[in-house]
Amino acid sequence: MAFTYFFRDMQTLELIRDNCLKSLVSRQRIKIWDAGCAMGPEPYSLSIIFRENVGYMYFRNIKIIATDIDQSQQFDKIILDGIYPREQVERIPKEILFKYFVDVDGGKYFQIVEEIRKSVSFRRHDLLTLKPIEENFDLVLCKNVLLHFSYEERIKVLTMFYNSLNVGGFLALEQTQKIPNEIENLFVPIVSNAQLFKKSEINVTKR
Ligand SMILES: C[S@@+](CC[C@H](N)C(=O)[O-])C[C@H]1O[C@@H](n2cnc3c(N)ncnc32)[C@H](O)[C@@H]1O
Secondary structure, X not given: OOOOOOOOOHHXXXXXXXXXXXXXXXXXXXXXXEEOOOOOXXXXXXXXXXXXXXXXXXXXXXXXXXXXXXXXXXXXXXXXXXXXXXXXXXXXXXXXXXXXXXXXXXXOEEEEXXXXXXXXXXXXXXXXXXXXXOOOEEEEEEOOOHHHOOHXXXXXXXXXXXXXXEEEEEEEEOOOOOOOHHHHHHEEEOOOOOOEXXXXXXXXXXX
8 A cells, every 4th residue: 555644744735835825826726636646645635735724615616636546446435435544644633633534433434524525536547658637737746656767757757747737837746856957947946945846937848
């Protein structure tokens, strides 16, 4: 089973909230691609961060498409149900847990509330096909996935992300993931303490 947990990289989530959300809320809707989402804690953590910061009316315009190659063939159901064993939610701050989860089966499991579940959909997808699931994303989040790929594959996948982002869109990677020199003109770093970028507005020919 893929390694992941709720609010795994709180620093990046907070930087997304502070640097991306403010510039995106002027849009009619926010479309996010969480690529390599595992069984859901990452897209659900992001959704909760967004919900904490926008009203319920606007929140309905936020859609997260979570994708994974899903070798276990189980992510679809896990994400759809949004039910996680107690051990997987124990580290979540209590005020967030009580607000966004309900206990199931006497507290052995916790289910994400419907409002948050409805903001996340799941599709099985192999990034190495280099075919984006859709276009016009405002944010692509891809964490702890590219490290499994070769250098050349990373260049191709990151270029695919570039092409799938709207003008003014954002890309978030894990702390240790650098943009290869060959394509560094595609993304502009927007903070010094995380791998958070804005799509470059220079006229880059579609690759
Ligand atoms: C370590 S998990 C990362 C989960 C989450 N992003 C996080 O950081 O907590 C890596 C995920 O990448 C997925 N993955 C690996 N190769 C992939 C590919 N070619 N296309 C899509 N997902 C892939 C795995 O199935 C796994 O769920």
